[in-house]
Amino acid sequence: MAERDIIIGIDAGTSVIKAVAFTLQGRQLGAAAVTNQYNSGQNGAATQNMDRTWADCASALRELGTRIDGLADRTAALAITAQGDGTWLVGQGNRPVGDAWLWLDARAAETTRSLAQSPADAARFTATGTALNTCQQGAQMAHMQSYFPELLDQAEVALHCKDWLYLNLTGVRATDPSEASFTFGDFRTRAYSDTVIDALGLRNRRHLLPQIIDGSRDTHPLSNSAAAQTGLRAGTPVSLGYVDMVMTALGAGVYTGTKGAACSTIGSTGVHMRAVRDDDVRLNGKSGYVICLPASRMVTQVQTNMAATLNIDWALRLAADLMSETGHPHDYADLVARIDGWLARSEPGALLYQPYVSEAGERGPMVNANARAGFIGLSAGHRFPDLIRAVVESLGMAARDCYGAMDALPHELRLTGGAARSQALRGILAACVGAPVRVSAREEAGAAGCAMMAAVAIGAYRDMESCVAEWVSPLLGAAEAPDEKLMATYAALYPAYAEARMALEPVWDRLATHRDGKSAPEINAPDTAQGGS
Numbered sequence: 001m002a003e004r005d006i007i008i009g010i011d012a013g014t015s016v017i018k019a020v021a022f023t024l025q026g027r028q029l030g031a032a033a034v035t036n037q038y039n040s041g042q043n044g045a046a047t048q049n050m051d052r053t054w055a056d057c058a059s060a061l062r063e064l065g066t067r068i069d070g071l072a073d074r075t076a077a078l079a080i081t082a083q084g085d086g087t088w089l090v091g092q093g094n095r096p097v098g099d100a101w102l103w104l105d106a107r108a109a110e111t112t113r114s115l116a117q118s119p120a121d122a123a124r125f126t127a128t129g130t131a132l133n134t135c136q137q138g139a140q141m142a143h144m145q146s147y148f149p150e151l152l153d154q155a156e157v158a159l160h161c162k163d164w165l166y167l168n169l170t171g172v173r174a175t176d177p178s179e180a181s182f183t184f185g186d187f188r189t190r191a192y193s194d195t196v197i198d199a200l201g202l203r204n205r206r207h208l209l210p211q212i213i214d215g216s217r218d219t220h221p222l223s224n225s226a227a228a229q230t231g232l233r234a235g236t237p238v239s240l241g242y243v244d245m246v247m248t249a250l251g252a253g254v255y256t257g258t259k260g261a262a263c264s265t266i267g268s269t270g271v272h273m274r275a276v277r278d279d280d281v282r283l284n285g286k287s288g289y290v291i292c293l294p295a296s297r298m299v300t301q302v303q304t305n306m307a308a309t310l311n312i313d314w315a316l317r318l319a320a321d322l323m324s325e326t327g328h329p330h331d332y333a334d335l336v337a338r339i340d341g342w343l344a345r346s347e348p349g350a351l352l353y354q355p356y357v358s359e360a361g362e363r364g365p366m367v368n369a370n371a372r373a374g375f376i377g378l379s380a381g382h383r384f385p386d387l388i389r390a391v392v393e394s395l396g397m398a399a400r401d402c403y404g405a406m407d408a409l410p411h412e413l414r415l416t417g418g419a420a421r422s423q424a425l426r427g428i429l430a431a432c433v434g435a436p437v438r439v440s441a442r443e444e445a446g447a448a449g450c451a452m453m454a455a456v457a458i459g460a461y462r463d464m465e466s467c468v469a470e471w472v473s474p475l476l477g478a479a480e481a482p483d484e485k486l487m488a489t490y491a492a493l494y495p496a497y498a499e500a501r502m503a504l505e506p507v508w509d510r511l512a513t514h515r516d517g518k519s520a521p522e523i524n525a526p527d528t529a530q531g532g533s
Contacts, residue, residue, distance in 0.1 A: 004076035007454050008064065008232075009447030011244060012057060012082035012161055014038065014102070014268065019060040020447035021068050024076065024460045026471035028443055032063035039099070044106025044359055047099035050088060053161070054168045061230040072233045077458050078222065079215065079450035080169065081241035082162035084179060085135040087144070089155040089208075094167060097154045103135040106360040108143035109369035115142060115200060116286075116367070124199035129283055129290025129301075130182040133363040138183050138200045145205065158208040166240045169230075170220040174213045178242035178292045184209055187290045187299055188278050215239035216294040216453040216464060239457050241450030246291045246300050249273045250452065251445030252416035253438070254300060255293055256473050257465075260411030264399055264429070265445075267417040270308030272364070272402040273300045274410065282407050287365045294453050295464040303364035303402030308395050309419050311355045311373065312339070315391050319384065340424045342385035343392065348486055349493045351390035352376040352500060355398050361508075365405035368505060370512040376500055392425060396432030396490065397497045403433060413437045414476065416445045430482035432490045437482075441475040448472075 006029065011018045016036050021029040034056040038048040065071045085103035090096060101107075115121060116132045125131065132139055137158060144151050159167065163175045177190040184200075186193045190212070197206055219237035227234035241247050245265070249255075254263035255275040265271040273291075278299045281290055289302040316335040323330045354374050356362045361369035375390060403409050413435050419425050420439050430437045442448055452467045461467040 004074055006068070006071065006074045006076060007451045008061070008075055008078045009444070009449070009451035009454075010057060010060070010078070010080045010165070011247070011444065011446035011450070012036070012053065012080070012165060013244065013446070014083045014104070017053075017056050017060050018444060018447055019057075019064040020444045020451070021064060021071065022448065022451050024455060026448065026452075028448075030064065030067045031444060031447075032060050032067060034060045034063070038102055038104070044109070046102040046104035046106070048102055050096035050100050050164055053100075054165060057165050057168075058226075058229040061232065065231045072231055075232055075236055076460075077219065077237045077239060077454035078169070078232065079239040079241050079454035080162050080165050081244045081247040081446055081450040082160070082165060084160065084243040084245055085137060086160060087137045087140040088159040088161060088164045089151055090157050090159055090164065090167065090173070091154045092156060094171075094173075097151055100161070100164070101140050104358075104360060105140065106134055106369065108134045108139045109361070111143040111146060112139040112369065115139065118199065120199035124196045125286055126283065127186040127193045127196050128182050129187050129281055129288075131287045131289075131363070131367045133367045134360055134369055135363065136183055137179075138196075138202065141202055141205060141208075142200050145202065152205055152208065155208055157210050158205075159210060160243070162241060162243070163210065166238065169222055169226045169238050171223045172220045173210045174240060175210050176240050176242050177212055177214055178246055180209075180212045182289050182291055187281070187292055190292055213240055214294065215241050215450070216456045219454070219457050237454070237458055239450065239454035241453050242294055243291060244446050245271050245273070245302065245304070246293060247449030248416060248446040249300060249449070250293065250468075251442055251448035251472065252440045253414040253472050253476050255295065255298060255464075256468055256476075258412065261414060262403065262410035262412070263414040263416065265417040266308050266395060266415065266419040266425070266429070268308065268310050270305035270395060270398055270402070271302065272304065272399055273302045274403075274406060275300050284405055284407065287363065287367050287405060288402075293464075294456070301406050303405055305355065305364055305398045305402065306358040306360055306362050307355060308398070311353070311357045311391050311394065314357050314373075315388060339388060339392070340422065342388045343424045346385040346389040348389070349393070349489045350386055351378065351382060352493070352497055353387075353390035353394040354501060354504065355391070355394040364402050366501070368508065370508040371505075372508055372511065374504070393428055393432070393490070395419070395425070396428045397494060399429055400432045400490075400494055401498060401501070409433055410435050412479065415439050416442070426480060427483060427486065430480060431486035432494070434482060434487055434491065436479035438479050439477045440472070441477060442472070
């Protein structure tokens with residue numbers, strides 16, 4: 001039999017499912033990917049077919065087997081992470097109860113607002129360290145209980161995406177300490193909390209919460225059925241990773257022992273994280289997450305923007321649609337390649353853009369399902385490059401906004417995500433945050449993060465710290481210092497960005513009332529524009 005010298009990490013994101021092979025020392029050998037699919041519906045619904053998700057995961061593993069010689073015999077362990085939040089209900093015979101509700105689903109917005117205004121929410125926030133928002137399983141289950149109780153009645157267990165895939169791989173119903181504690185538990189104990197469950201009004205549904213297992217210590221064998229579908233060997237140890245946010249940050253360098261270091265993932269969503277001991281967490285306001293790391297007493301303090309590069313996608317697709325209307329269709333990739341040129345032809349800080357383009361609103365550093373994007377400061381002299389620059393700069397402003405809400409701005413920022421490949425964007429982020437940036441050479445940080453857990457679980461490393469020293473630290477690139485002039489520009493601009501965010505909240509609420517077709521609340525005439533001359 002071949003030497004078992006490979007660990008496979010699976011990262012099942014919102015847009016793509018990746019299977020990545022690593023050596024036991026962390027060198028990437030190859031990868032395979034399958035495009036993910038989800039459906040959008042009325043009232044902000046965003047759902048995903050659970051059977052298709054498992055089939056796509058198995059397909060990615062089979063494809064990886066065609067690219068790596070002897071993969072099945074060489075695989076020492078398999079690990080899984082996936083998109084966070086959402087609700088994946090499983091019933092009798094481990095069959096899905098309909099399609100999963102994704103983190104993008106906005107139907108629980110009103111229920112979330114009601115729960116967040118309850119006096120019981122303060123104790124829930126203190127335990128979880130996590131603000132309630134429409135993405136989370138707790139809010140979605142509370143909404144289901146009020147409006148779709150039949151879904152919960154049919155369910156035997158409530159899982160997240162990675163948990164569903166783990167069930168299909170091993171036959172074990174379980175979740176991990178990270179999602180369990182920030183949704184239904186206490187990050188200090190890494191266990192469920194009755195205080196939290198009661199605050200969500202879900203005591204009668206507590207039986208739906210699965211056992212909690214730590215994939216850096218415990219594994220389960222790959223089942224015969226899963227082996228047949230994936231092409232791997234039955235009995236291969238399978239590790240249940242933590243949620244994708246923290247796995248990506250782990251693989252990219254959030255936890256290396258460097259004082260003041262932080263990690264941002266700039267993808268469809270913007271995720272901003274710093275690693276601290278659980279007794280050093282400072283809960284400011286009522287936003288963000290506290291997510292456990294697979295290391296003793298260590299957690300990540302997290303603020304997330306609902307939409308990061310989704311804002312750039314929107315602007316470019318708007319331009320592409322307009323050009324197509326005039327008979328000059330443009331390829332989206334061609335427009336992406338033009339961004340650096342537009343940035344070079346525009347003035348820094350000439351406009352403000354609020355990057356709240358998601359229909360689910362925003363969750364960091366404030367939680368507001370009604371938040372919406374918009375430009376501030378437009379004049380007749382502005383052109384498309386100015387708009388693109390404002391959109392790109394907003395990602396840096398949002399990062400500064402999020403880190404400021406945690407405690408202090410970082411001394412060094414590690415970057416991951418597709419947008420980190422842009423030198424111009426890295427410069428903007430460094431200047432907005434006021435810290436040098438470093439980019440990891442790790443291509444698939446999320447898959448690497450969960451593979452690291454498997455490496456520790458099977459004894460390839462004595463602890464996570466020794467694994468980080470070999471898998472992560474050597475791959476961090478040189479520090480790129482911020483441009484001092486640009487840093488001064490953004491430091492002067494940021495207060496206006498933050499003030500605009502706070503000032504626009506009542507406007508967003510009125511727009512939401514208008515969209516819903518309800519009667520808008522009365523506003524004092526002297527405080528608002530009335531129209532006319």
